[in-house]
Structures are given as structure tokens and as C-alpha cells.
Amino acid sequence: MSIVTKLEHPLLQHKLTLLRNKETNSKDFRDLTKEIAMLMAYEVTREFPLEDIEIETPICKTLSKKISGKTVAIVPILRAGLGMVDGVLEIVPAAKVGHIGLYRNEETLQPVEYYLKLPKDIDKRTVIITEPMLATGGSIVAAVDLLKARGVKDIKVMSLVVAEPGAKTVEEAHPDIEIFTVGHDAELNEHGYITPGLGDAGDRLFGTK
Numbered sequence: 001m002s003i004v005t006k007l008e009h010p011l012l013q014h015k016l017t018l019l020r021n022k023e024t025n026s027k028d029f030r031d032l033t034k035e036i037a038m039l040m041a042y043e044v045t046r047e048f049p050l051e052d053i054e055i056e057t058p059i060c061k062t063l064s065k066k067i068s069g070k071t072v073a074i075v076p077i078l079r080a081g082l083g084m085v086d087g088v089l090e091i092v093p094a095a096k097v098g099h100i101g102l103y104r105n106e107e108t109l110q111p112v113e114y115y116l117k118l119p120k121d122i123d124k125r126t127v128i129i130t131e132p133m134l135a136t137g138g139s140i141v142a143a144v145d146l147l148k149a150r151g152v153k154d155i156k157v158m159s160l161v162v163a164e165p166g167a168k169t170v171e172e173a174h175p176d177i178e179i180f181t182v183g184h185d186a187e188l189n190e191h192g193y194i195t196p197g198l199g200d201a202g203d204r205l206f207g208t209k
């Protein structure tokens with residue numbers, strides 16, 4: 001079974017079409033990315049275990065459900081991953097947020113860490129990595145490597161669009177993680193952009209082009 005789950009909810013698919021459209025401006029792109037991240041978080045947390053808790057309603061005591069011992073850390077990969085953080089926080093407000101900065105060494109083509117700040121108890125948390133574009137998969141493999149090296153066991157990735165070659169690379173390196181996406185595109189072009197994709201997510205979020 002593939003580690004990639006494509007979310008088919010009509011609202012998500014509709015909003016992704018708006019994101020893909022080159023006429024969508026930065027403000028709308030940011031708003032849509034946040035809305036999509038919020039809706040995706042609803043699906044990503046679907047399997048969280050529940051336990052009974054006794055509470056008292058205005059009428060009587062009753063057993064009701066609460067999420068069982070699950071604590072979450074959201075870890076955006078800088079910079080485009082930042083665009084998805086607030087959407088996840090909308091519905092998982094108790095989550096802590098860590099940050100990973102990676103750049104690509106142009107000689108070795110390997111991702112190199114330039115910034116890392118994680119919650120102290122990261123090894124006890126379910127980590128949701130946010131990376132809007134999973135292209136070659138190199139930065140996700142590196143991010144998962146460094147999270148696992150710190151004892152993290154439960155890792156989920158949220159991407160707006162995943163390219164098939166990148167998904168394969170991640171699956172080979174880390175078959176035990178889950179990737180959630182709204183778009184699953186076939187390939188990358190010669191410049192490393194996902195095709196059809198949506199362009200450079202960081203530039204479109206922050207208006208830098």
C-alpha cells in the first residue's frame with residue numbers, strides 16, 4: 001500500500017484549482033493555502049485514538065470522548081511550509097511549532113540544514129511536517145531523517161501537491177510515514193518544478209516574484 005493519501009474532498013479539489021491558476025494573487029493564495037491546511041488537518045487527525053472521560057453536563061454526569069494522550073507538533077520546512085501552519089493551528093490549537101530550514105548544496109545536490117528549532121519533547125509528539133510542494137522528495141527525506149534521529153516515531157507530511165518521483169523517493173527512504181496531499185502530479189520539468197503544479201509556492205505565498 002502506498003504511503004500517499006490523496007484527499008478527494010470537493011472543497012479541497014476546488015480550492016487547489018484556484019491555487020493552481022496563475023491569475024490567483026498572493027493574498028488569495030495565502031488565504032486558500034490556510035483554508036486547505038485546515039481542511040487537510042481534519043483528515044490527517046482522523047485516526048487519532050479516543051478515550052472516555054467523565055464530565056458533567058448542566059443536566060447530569062456522563063461519559064464522553066476525548067483525544068487520548070495525543071500531542072502534536074507542526075514542523076514547517078522553511079519557507080513555504082510556513083503558509084500551512086496557521087490553518088493546522090486553527091483546529092489543533094494546542095500544537096507546538098518547530099521549524100526546519102534546509103538549502104540545497106549545489107555541488108552535492110544534498111539538502112543541508114541551516115536552521116533547526118524543535119519543541120523539547122518532540123519525541124513524544126505526532127509530528128505533522130508541512131511542505132506545500134513535495135517535488136524531488138529530498139528535503140522531506142532529510143527532515144524525516146533528522147526527526148527520527150531525535151526519537152520521533154509518528155510522522156505525517158502535509159503537501160498541497162506531490163510529484164510521483166518525489167513520493168517514490170520518500171517511500172523508499174521512509175516507508176513508515178504517511179503523506180497527505182490534495183494534488184498528485186506525474187512529473188517534474190527540467191527546472192525541478194512540479195508539472196502542472198502551481199509554480200513556486202514560496203514566491204506565490206510571499207509575493208517575492
Ligand code: URA
Nearest residue numbers: 133135193194200201
Ligand atoms: N517547489 C515549489 O515551490 N514548486 C515546485 O513546483 C517545486 C518545488
